[in-house]
Amino acid sequence: MLFSLTSYPQWFDSVKHAAATQKIDTNKVQTLIHLCEAYAFSYPDTAFFYGQQAYALSEKLDYDNGRLFSIININAALYAMGNYTLELDYAFKLLPLAKRMNNIYATGFSNGAVGDSYANLGEYSTAMKYYREVLKIGIREKLPELHRMYSMLAPVFIGMQQYDSALFYAKKGYALFKTSPCFTSNDWDTKWSESAVYTELGNAFAGKGIYDSALFYYRRSIPVSEYIGMTINKIDAFNGMASIFRQVHKFDSAKWYAQKVLIEKGPIHPAGKQKAASLLADIYELQHNADSALKYLHLAIQLKDSLYNHEKMMAFQNVLLKQNEKEHAVEVATSALQNRYRLYFVISGLIIAFTITAIFIRNKRQKQLQNIRNSIAHDLHDDIGSTLSSISIMSELAKAKSPDALPLLNSIGESTAVIQExxxxxxxxxxxxxxxxxxxxxxxxxxxxEILDVKNIELQFTSDETLAASRLTMKQRKNLYLFFKEAINNVTKYSEASKVIVSISRQDHHINMCIKDDGKGFDALNVVNGNGMNTMRKRAEELNGYFNISSEINAGTSVQLKFKIT
Amino acid sequence: MEIKVAIFEDNKLLRESLQQLVNSVEDMVCNGAFADANKLERNIQSANPDVVMMDIDMPGVSGIEAVQIIKEKFPHIHILMQTVFEENDKIFAAICAGASGYMLKKTAPQKMIEAIRETHFGGAPMTASVAIKVLQMVRQQSPTSTHEFIDLSERENEILALLVKAKSYKAIASTCFVSIDTVKTHVRHIYEKLHVHSKSEAVAKAIHQKLV
Structure with missing residues (x-):
């Protein structure tokens, strides 16, 4: 962990102070965080346990500070255990949290934590991206921890095998550190910075092949790391020294330092231990000591296995975390969804109510309009009908007064009758x-x-019962009726018949009407286009139907109409 | 003796021509011509008619209401309804209220005179289409719907059936082997049975419709 909470004594003090004046619950969070912090590098699994509790409680209390620092310390423990993937997951939680808290330190922490995780995972260029953000903040705000921000770039450059840059920044950080006011103090935080920067310098020099300086700084870092219990850095330093000695073929020294790594107890830094075991196996192999080589190979494999088991455990931890997160997310999503459904329901209910009302109002208005129209039409017809009736009456009365004008008056009377009809x-x-x-x-x-009665013509009118309920459009009604009238009028005017048979029947979707009389008939072949014929043809056309007249002299006439209805 | 006729008609031209028409006939005289039925009782008392020609669609008191009042106060007077429209509900209501006959205004003037005469002598002249409608409505009454069920004799039912089939009086007469007058009498009886129900739902409904 290259960038930690403990670099910010003032901040933490203020937080501790705040915690002291807050409610019991947030105090509990603080206590748990302290515990996690305390055990992070010595008993990381225990620390992880406390850290998780702190986080869970922070969630419950919606306590952002708690969230921030519990994650930071959880990550310290995870780093110690080598569970870098989980460390990254937690680190990512910090980003939105910092945004919400809107606080420079929180932003710095979150970016640093993500950078750390990526660096640990070997994603150096991505790590660099995040570290640059932290550096920007440090430079801009002139933070006292700026030296750490420079130094922490060194291992990333080493990872990218850019040893010059690594050395440059390690030196820069160290130089700045030496000028900082806390350099001479003995508190944990300064010592931690020291332990880190020395190890980094060692790694940087080693990368450049400047072994003397590397060993110098490694040696300096070991006692400091020991002092603060920063075993990880110690292991790294030992490994660094062992690998240098191996390079220069000082195998005994190499072996000695590698052994020192292996005697460290606890589940700390398994990767470091595995590295030491592999180194030993290599050396023994070079020294043609097959047995020892095999022994350390086995150890390396064991460590790898345990690392694998460790990884399984870490995977398990990951899974647990993911499960909790998923459950939480599901809960949130479900309630959000429910709320949304409720909202949709209400909205659609309103829309339906609105639509129904709108339709209702429109129908009512249409009905009102229709009523007005109907009443206007009604009055108009009444007026016209009455006036026509009076014309009819007056022309009738005039007949008595002016017998000469009888024909004219008859015409008037007939005309009015026609209009009225x-x-x-x-x-x-x-x-x-x-x-x-x-x-x-x-x-x-x-x-x-009525009309046939006057002329004493017998009428036989039959219609199919099933037709009764069929519906016709206005157009159909009009045309059928007018066709019929025309046919009957023709019978009364011309046929001199004694009987008329009308039959109306149904054929599938067609109406069939037949008007037959027993009159004198006419030569159908010659009379093709009489006026009456035109009328009937027009009616049939408008019905999209078919009509036919057949007649023979003295054999009567038969008129037929056929049209389709739905 | 002349038949005294009173006319209720809101169309001025028609009212005046009807008046002239009635007066031109020897055995009739028009005693009063009124534009509406608002002062009905007073008008009837002054005119003292035998037959009243009543327009259905008038402003103010409706024709049907007027029929009710006349039948109540002056039961001896016969009423001949008049209208442009063949409105079933109103027709039925008018008959139920007590009108003797129902004429459409498109009827020829000669026929009108005949109708007045017939009404006076207790007939029930009706335009065939109107007659059929009324009779159809009579037929459509079911025993359970109203307590005002009209009970017709067998003969009356026969005739009713034929009438509804739009047989002319002439045709019915020949089918039933009776004279046309007999047919007309039967028809009148049917209508009289309707008269009993002057307070019927149909009347109330028609009046309500007019007011609305």
């Missing part, structure tokens, strides 16, 4: 209550019986 037909046709075929047939029947 037509008006009556229109009013009847337009009335939607008459749309059933039954109404049409009745009206046709009435018309025929």
């Amino acid at each position: 037509n008006m009556s037909d229109i009013v009847w046709t337009v009335n939607p209550q008459n749309d059933q075929l039954e109404n049409v047939i009745n009206r046709m029947n009435l018309f025929a019986s």
Whole structure:
């Protein structure tokens, strides 16, 4: 852990102070964080346990500070255990948290933590990206911890095998560190910085092949690391020295330092231990000491296995975390979804209510309009009908007064009768209550019986019962009726018949009407386009139907109409 | 003796021509011509008619209401309803209220005179289409729907059936082997049975419709 909470004594003190004045619960969080911090590098699994509790409680209390510092310390423990992937997961939680807290230190911490995790995982260029952010903040805000920010770049450059840059920054950080006011103090934080910077310098020099300086700084770092219990750095330093001695073929010294790594107890830094064991195996192999080589090879494998088990355990830890997170996310999502559904329900309910009301209002208004129209039409017809009636009456009365004018007056009377009849037909046709075929047939029947009665012509009118309920459009009603009227009028005017047979039947979706009389007939072949014929043809056309007249002299006439209804 | 006729018609031209028409006939005289039925009782008392020609669609008191009042106060007077429209509900209501006959205004003037005469002598003249409608409505009454079920004799039912099939009186007469007058009498009886129910739902409904 190259960048830690403990580099910020002031901050932590203020937090401790704040914790002291807060409620019991947040105090509990603080206590747990302290515990985690305390055990992070010595008993990291215990530390992890405390850290998780601290985080869980922070979540419950929605306590951002708690969240921040519990994660930072959890990551310290995870780093110590070598669970870098989980460390990264936790580090990523810090980013949105820092944004929410809107605090330079929090932003610095979060970026540093993510950078650390990436560096640990070997993703050096990504790590560099995050470290640069931290550096930016440090430079801009002139933070006292700036020296750490420089130094921590060194291992990343080493990882990228850019040893010059690594040395440059390690030196820069160290130089700045030496000028900082806390350099001479003996507190944990300064010592920790020292332990870290010496190890980094050692690694940087070693990378450049400047072994003397490397060994110098490694040696300096070991007692400091020992002092503060920073075993990881100690192991790294030992490994560094062992590997240098191996390079220069000082195998005994190499072996000695590697052994020192292996005697460290506890689940600390398994990768470091494995490195030491592999080194020993290599050396013994070079020294042609097959047995020892094999022994350390086994150890290396064991460590790898335990590392593997360790990794399994770490994977398990990862899984647990992921599960908890998932459950939490599911809970949040479910309640969000429920809320959303509730909202949709309400909205759709409102929309439905609104639509229904709108439709209702529109229908009502339409009905009102229709009523107004109907009443206007009604009054108009009434007026016209009454006036026509009076014309009819007056022309009748005039006949008595002026017998000479009788023919003219008859014409007037007839004309008014025609208009009145037509008006009556229109009013009847337009009335939607008459749309059933039954109404049409009745009206046709009435018309025929009245007019034929006058001429003493017998009427036989039959219609199919099943037709009664069929519906016709206004257009169909009008055309059928007018066709019929025309045919009947022709019979009365020309046929001199004694009997008329009208039959209306149904064929699939077609209406079939046949009007037959026993009159004198006419030469159908010659009379192709009479006026009446035109009328009937027009009616049939408008019905999209078919009509036919067949007649023979003295054999009667038969008129047929056929059209389709739905 | 002349038949005294009173006319209720809101169209001025028609009212005046009807008046002239009635007066031109020897055995009739028009005693009063009124534009509406608002002062009905007073008008009837002054005119003292035998037959009243009543327009259905008038402003103020409706024609049907007027029929009710006349039948109540002056039961001896016969009423001949008049309208442009063949409105079933109103027709039925008018008959139920007590009108003797129902004429469409498109009827020829000669026929009108005949109708007045017939009404006076207790007939029930009706335009065939109107007659059929009324009779159809009579037929459509079910025993359970209203307590005002009209009970017709067998003969009346026969005739009713034929009438509904739009047979002319002439045709019915020949089918039933009776004279046309007999047919007309039967028809009148049917209508009289309707008259009993002057307070019927149909009347109330028609009046309500007019007011709305």
